[in-house]
Amino acid sequence: MAVNFTEENIRELRFRLEDAAIKSSERCLYQSAKWAAEMLDSLIPLNDYDTDPDSPMDITETPAGPQNPYLAVQDPLEASLESKEAYKYLLAKSYFDTREYDRCAAVFLPPTISPISLSTTSPNPKSRHSLTPQKGKTKAPQFTAGKDGSVTRNPYPKLSQKSLFLALYAKYLAGEKRKDEETEMVLGPADGGMTVNRELPDLARGLDGWFTERDEQGLADRGQGWLEYLYGVILLKGRNEAEAKKWLIRSVHLNPFHWGAWQELNDLLASTEDLKQIVDDLPQNIMTLIFHVHCSQELYQATEDTYQSLSELETIFPTSAFLKTQKALLYYHSKDFEEASHIFTDILISSPHRLDSLDHYSNILYVMGARPQLAFIAQVATATDKFRPETCCVVGNYYSLKSEHEKAVMYFRRALTLDRNFLSAWTLMGHEYIEMKNTHAAIESYRRAVDVNRKDYRAWYGLGQAYEVLDMSFYALFYYQRAAALRPYDPKMWQAVGSCYAKMGRIEQSIKALKRALVAGSYYAEDASQIGGAGRKILDPETLHQIATLYERLGDEEEAAAYMELTLQQETGHVAPEDDYTSSDNENDDEQSNAGTETKGRSRRGQQSFGTSNEEEEEPMYGTGVTATTSKARLWLARWALRHGDLERADQLAGELCQDGVEVEEAKALMRDVRARREGG
Structure with missing residues (x-):
């Protein structure tokens, strides 16, 4: 996919990214907002080639935020609802920002008692069946009866999509928080599939009813992409991947500059074949190109096409740390550790407090055996934020390189306490358990790694190593x-x-x-x-x-x-x-x-x-x-030549073995045999 590089394209791209950053932040999708803002900041300036930086400029020529044509709500009904809910939305968002998720949801939705088990034993096995949301429309949705006995599909009050998203997203995060609290310690008895997000079934049923009602009213094409994204995430958590893929594709069509939806879609692709199958279903814009490069890197496709696409994107986002990271990881997957290390060093110099993907940099330095550099970035990361999963992985790698495996495991566990889905920590902890000869713990760590990401070759290979140790x-x-x-x-x-x-x-x-x-x-x-x-x-x-x-x-x-x-x-x-x-x-x-x-x-x-x-x-x-292996081959060939009567070849190879200083006694015995055969012949 070629990039049309014109000033008008750059201006529109600036508006789109600004819109994505603002709207993602409003909906508390802070990682997506950060990504959009960083890409916006790295965008090539307009009139980059024909404007003198010191010359006076007319500020009014540069479109300001309020002039952004994409910031206005296009749907008048949504605009009216958002206007009515403005104060309530501010209240709900303030609760969300202080991590009071249930309280946030209760601003817009009827408050309910949290579905948490009060017993200390494992949850009822029957409750595990409700983990998986209904697969599309194949199962009859569980509707709630209205006061007049009629069946109501949509359980939610009339709200704007913006307010409904925030309330449901808060419910989802409340369930995730309770799940983590029930799980307790990493690799403990309750860790794994025993604990589930109990909010998922209700959220899946509710969103299914909401979308069904919208379809019946002919409003399916008036979605904003945010609720579609949330429904895709919920279906993905419930292992309904086919439906999740459908809704996430629908989300990126409606809202292509929301990076979080693209990331979730990437997690669904286990191979290059999967990527090829959905390419035609994606919108044709620059975000699809960025997504394609990111997926190729995740699938370890360091091909000419990938590098070409990355180069095109770098002409538009010349200072993007995200794109530089993608290039560094491509070099890393190609085992060009020096080049990957140089790129990560440049990123660290330009943005010393950026911790994103720093765990990959520490892996590279570990493989290179660069202990002083690894110690330095461990200090930098710790000084920036001691309680980030990336920091814990960097410090864990440092201790691993020092062969202090118990300390390394402690830091990888700390990373997983902060984020149970942090892939690097599961895989690296498995490596440490292998070093410590704790095979069963290593197997469990690797299994959790492939649960998080089926594309992690290191975890699959580690499982093979562990079972090979067990014969x-x-x-x-x-x-x-x-x-x-x-x-x-x-x-x-x-x-x-x-x-x-x-x-x-x-x-x-x-x-x-x-x-x-x-x-x-x-x-x-x-x-x-x-x-x-x-x-x-x-x-x-x-x-x-x-x-x-x-x-x-x-x-x-x-x-x-x-x-x-x-x-x-x-x-x-x-x-x-x-x-x-x-x-x-x-x-x-x-x-x-x-x-x-x-x-x-x-x-x-x-x-x-x-x-x-x-x-x-x-x-x-x-x-x-000369190596031990080639010397073994030389000895075998000398014996083989002797058996087949090629005395000249056998004598030559045996003489070479004596010169090499490897298998000397065997070589001398062979030479004696050759001499005896010659004398006898």
């Missing part, structure tokens, strides 16, 4: 395959899949998976070259040696020898013809065929050791040099 290879294989499906071009995922197959005795499938790891390594190198990497071909000697060993277990010594030769060639950087290792790319069995979806791969742990020792180029060629 439950079948489970480990399932989770590794999920991780590989999320990031098919990450060799580490396929190496893990291959290792599991080998443990289960499924040798042929293990070979296919390991060959796929070699192919993934090649794609990985090409992707790196597109974003400033050296463009090296990567062939991992360890993977090649594993394939050779598996062929030996199958009794196919010719193939085993071929892959041992290929392993040996990595010392000097010679790359074998691609046909030798890519032929199996289309041979995946049914269990691996679902891995064609591009998304994310690889655990944060173990990233530091990958992508250095096994890289080589074609011009000039850089090999790995």
Whole structure:
């Protein structure tokens, strides 16, 4: 989607973002208001190229806030209702701002006793069935009877959409607050699916009735997008994803500059296929382009198209910290940690109190082993706000890098106490429990992570690692395959899949998976070259040696020898013809065929050791040099040559082993055997 870049477009964009910031703030959607205001502030100035900054300007030429044509309420009925409710709305909003959510809702809606269980035991299992709101119109809505015995679908009094949204949003947050209070400690006995937001069923029924009545009155196209958004959120919480997607798409059509609706829609997309399916249903404007870039980053699509779209947006929002963060995360997913670190450093210099996405920056510094920088940003974050989830994750990463895993877990728990849906903390806490050998706690942490976000490859991979530690290879294989499906071009995922197959005795499938790891390594190198990497071909000697060993277990010594030769060639950087290792790319069995979806791969742990020792180029060629793996291959080939009567080759390889200082005794014994055969022959 190309961006039409004209002065009129910029002026309209300024009005739209101003309108979104004001209206989001009025409805207490503070994160969306902040996003719109930051994008508005980063917007390129009008007449940027032909105006001298020091020249006097006519202030009246610049449209002021009240002149914004998008700030006026378009619907006269809504304007009349809002005018009548103005004082009440101020009262309700003041209650909301002081976190008195029930009191806020009661300003506009009849007050009710909060639906909270007074017993300390787990809630009645039957109450869990009411968690899921009705799926669209398939179930008969539970209507309330009116005084005259008639059935009333809409349970709410006649209110403006603005007031109704604030009241229902306050009810929703009151339920979330009570749910968190009932849950108590992180990973405690009540944490998980046992506690639910008890307001959801009533909210779902009420909104369904309200929208049904609007449809019957022919007012469906006069919505403002806010209540549609809230209904989508409630349906999403009730696991009714198909209906939630429909209402969120409707919301972004009615109110495209409300970023919160786009974020909720992004959470519904588990793969690039999901994104492609809804593209045609979205409005065609700049917000859809921003959404597409954000989704591509969330799905780890560091493609040329993504970078091109991001560059176009940066010409319009040249100082946007949000867009810079998206670019940094794209580099991070492509394992270009240096470039990602530079971008985050620039953001921190220009906005030292900005904590958004700082947990990702700490992950990058952790992988790079940059302890002084990590300590510095931990101090900066703590000085800014000690009780933000991002700050707790940064400090947790710092302690993890110091191998103080108990302290790290304490800070990740603190982050989750502040926000139960903070994905980074669940995943990182799982990593810490793995380090502490507390496998069961790690599994529970990773499970919560994938509940929050199914696209988190690190959590799927972590689950695989945890079950592999427990020697439950079948489970480990399932989770590794999920991780590989999320990031098919990450060799580490396929190496893990291959290792599991080998443990289960499924040798042929293990070979296919390991060959796929070699192919993934090649794609990985090409992707790196597109974003400033050296463009090296990567062939991992360890993977090649594993394939050779598996062929030996199958009794196919010719193939085993071929892959041992290929392993040996990595010392000097010679790359074998691609046909030798890519032929199996289309041979995946049914269990691996679902891995064609591009998304994310690889655990944060173990990233530091990958992508250095096994890289080589074609011009000039850089090999790995002598390694323990290549020496094993040399010894195997020497024995194989001796068995097949190639004494010259066996003597040469054994001599090289003596020079390398690896397997020297074995090499000397081989040379003695060669000499004895020559003398005897």
